[in-house]
Amino acid sequence: MFRWFEQLIDPLRTPEQPAPPDRLGPFFWYFARQVWPVLAAVMAVGLAVALIEVQMFNYVGRIVDILRQTTPEDLIADYGGELLVMALVIGVARPVATAAHLLLVHQAIEPNLTNLVRWQTHRYVLRQSMSFFQNDFAGRIANKIIQTGPSLRECVVSLVDAIWFVSVYAASAMFLFAEADPRLMIPLSVWIVLYVGILWTFVPRIKRQAAVMSEARSALTGRIVDSYTNIMTVKLFSHADREDTYARESVDDHTAKFKVLLRNVTAMSVLLTVVNGLLIVGTCALAVWLWQASAITVGAIALATGLVIRINNMSGWIMWVVTTVFENLGTVEEGMETISRPYEITDRPRAPALKVAAGAxxxxxxxxxxxxxxxxxxxxxxxxxxxxxxxxxxxxxxxxxxxxxxxxxxxxxxxxxxxxxxxxxxxxxxxxxxxxIGVVSQDTSLLHRSVRDNISYGHVDAGEREIVEAARKAQAHEFILDLEDLRGRRGYDAHVGERGVKLSGGQRQRIAIARVLLKDxxxxxxxxxxxxxxxxxxxxxxxxxxxxxxxxxxxxxxxxxxxxxxxxxxxxxxxxxxxxxxxxxxxxxxxxxxxxxxxxxxxxxxxxxxxxxxxxxx
Structure with a gap:
């Protein structure tokens, strides 16, 4: 069962168009439309879960009224069928709907949509020009690709799952209040206005500050990765303290921007707590007053009280959901600015492959x-x-x-x-x-993979004999046999470290020459x-x-x-x-x-x- 849901989305599917859009709405839709059947299923199941959740509170009020209207001896005879339906809805339908919802979100969407975004954005960025990579930190670019995936997924899942769920929940609660007595809708209506006003005021600020903080985080990552990538230079010039200062500037900048973001989060939480308290007090007081006026039953009081307490609990959750959505929107927007840049060097439409007959x-x-x-x-x-x-x-x-x-x-x-x-x-x-064109450059860079993988990069279909022969011609075979990495892999299986850092300059050069010899x-x-x-x-x-x-x-x-x-x-x-x-x-x-x-x-x-x-x- 798990495997069936996990295979609903292919995270490695080929994108429908080469370039992700450079505007936020189309950027989201570009990825969401690739998984829309699953998102539609989540919305359908979310509707069922929300209706069942609200109905449970209706059942509580109904049970209170039933117990006031009958005797223990007549309970089953008069209301047995209705109670059985309640039991089936709560005991069977609710677990099934909840399980379907969790399977769709956790098994189908979360791992697959996250990595679908990463895969497709990586494929696009990998084909950018040399200038694109030379003008930025490799760590910063990688960080944006890695964090854009989960941020976009969180936004999409929250919009089609949590916010949709709460919307259905609030609408159903209003309907039940109106059914009991329309006046019960007044506190909830006022609360909704105040709640939306709080979100309307604070969430855009949080979104802007989240984008600023995301950029600061990417810059911090870039500086740290830059130090690690050039660790030999750092050691040779004894500049660990200087690198501390270089990183400290970004840490201080990120911390300051993080604090500004959290100030607004705290202010929003405090205001929401006040508004939630007013909702509970107002609804309960109004319900008791209506009961005193014989306008509603005790069951309606139980329904109203239970629902507003549940809405109070949910309001904190939805606040964090909305805040997270806008934080992630800022992260996605900041990542999109790098990811969706148009290519500087492009092939002409339907460009043919180069055919080299002589080499002039x-x-x-x-x-x-x-x-x-x-x-x-x-x-x-x-x-x-x-x-x-x-x-x-x-x-x-x-x-x-x-x-x-x-x-x-x-x-x-x-x-x-x-x-x-x-x-x-x-x-x-x-x-x-x-x-x-085969190239051997002065600045030899190797992949952090095995020696075999690095040499066969020149000809991916080369066999072991061809790889070894190329290494022999490049005077590399003997030292390769003596290599061993930290995991105990030896010889051609040994990994060479980032950019080949575990090898000497001459060893790296000889492997690079073997690679070009194999490319031929x-x-x-x-x-x-x-x-x-x-x-x-x-x-x-x-x-x-x-x-x-x-x-x-x-x-x-x-x-x-x-x-x-x-x-x-x-x-x-x-x-x-x-x-x-x-x-x-x-x-x-x-x-x-x-x-x-x-x-x-x-x-x-x-x-x-x-x-x-x-x-x-x-």
Whole structure:
């Protein structure tokens, strides 16, 4: 039975449209409509539960009147059938309706709707541009996705469950009061007006403050995660106290905003307690006065008293429900602002996949400025022949990595075109473009998964033999066999920690190279691919990389010019422009910038000089 209800909603269903709406109402409806049959069932069962609950108080009043009208000997004969119906409603119908309600809410909606929101928002955010992630804390983004799911679910469940239940309950109570004597409706009517007024005054304030507090919580999470992610830097510079201060600022900010929120919650609770007391006193006093005037029976007094006490108890519950709804509305709204941002980099409608037959690359009068004044890449043209190996050289800030990022379409051009085998990369799908390019970067990042998972990321269908062979070629197999994590997993099963923190820089680099070897893409980009390796390992891997380059179009970036001197062509960039183009020997003979850089090298490393130090790093 539990499993049947748990399978009513698929939390991993594919969204009906790619982007969640960026307005609050449509954002809620976008997810609620995917589970509307279950929500409708909750409303139907909630109606039944509310009517039964109110009817129970009616039964109490009715039983009081029955006992006044009959004798013990005649009770069953005169009212046995009516009492049996009461017993069946309370003993059978009520448990069945309540069980159905709980199963729908706890088994069908709560786990599944929560994770449906998380799953679909994660799928959308994961496909955002690099700039999206570079301009925010990873922890803050993740926190918004994690907390938006339960907050949206709480709002939806409360609206279709608790508030609907109370509305039916209050309407039914008014009906029973009117049936006994219309004057009994007066205290409850006044109470409803005052109650709604209190909520109307305080709840919007709480909503606004909840949104502010949610943002403060996300900022606090982001700062804490930032410290943990960069724990090596914190330790190396002995800045634990500085990180304390950095986090303390957010803790203080969050605490202050939390206090403002709770002030309003406390004021609202006190006012509600006063109004509830007036409801009980007013209703009971009025009921006794009407009884004295022979306008109602003792059973009606029991009904009225029981109902207002029940409403008093429920009012606190509904107050917290409404407050929670608006708190969660603020949380959802704050999360939606991040989650529902439109993509900066999008595929054209019905864009085809890139087809790489030869691997020719053309940069055709491209311009890109990172949105800043002045040139980063300005009217650059470059043709790379199929299978040609090209080295990019230049000081920091010259535009080397920017050129590679544009080739990978991490940013859209401001002018010009980039072509691969004659196909404009802006006209093909991003997934197919990046699948055709293997990249080994200087800043190697590994997933906190097993070594096997990290290597097979280059080719998810690779078998064990292929994974091991790639590791051998990257000079990684031997150290992998010696790895063991805290859970006792060894070798290729060992997990490497967040961003590969459990491994040395050289070990991370070798696994990254194995990953690209396994990918075996027709275009290869090496961005300081061997910078983290010692000389002996570098020589061994260089030989494997040269084998990998066979038949591929290669773009290599290195500050150690000796590592790319064997390229077919060297392209020297300066301030986003090509200033020299030729082989190693030809450029040395020319005596230009490349020759200066070559002569300034010391120990194989590039002396960037004072001018380069002032330039922005890529």
């Amino acid at each position: 690359i053309g940069f055709d009068h491209i311009r890109f400025h990172y949105g800043k004044e002045g040139g980063v890449i300005d009217d650059l043209s470059l043709a790379i022949r199929p299978g040609e190996r090209v080295g990019l050289i230049g000081r920091s800030g010259a535009g080397k990595s920017t050129l590679v990022n544009l080739l990978l379409r991490f940013h859209d051009l401001e002018g010009g075109r980039i072509l691969i085998d004659g196909q404009d990369i802006s006209a093909v799908t991003q997934e197919s473009l990046r699948a055709a 893409a027709p275009i290869l980009v090496l961005d300081e691919a061997t910078s983290a390796l010692d000389s002996e390992i570098e020589v061994a891997i260089q030989n494997q990389l040269y084998e990998l380059m066979e038949g591929k179009t290669v773009i290599a970036i290195a500050h150690r010019l000796s590592t790319i001197a064997r390229m077919d062509r060297l392209i020297v960039l300066d301030r986003g422009r090509i200033v020299e183009d030729g082989s190693h020997e030809a450029l040395l003979e020319k005596g230009g910038l490349y020759s200066q850089l070559w002569n300034h090298q010391s120990g194989g490393f590039l002396d960037l000089g004072a001018d380069a130090a002032s330039e922005a790093a890529e």
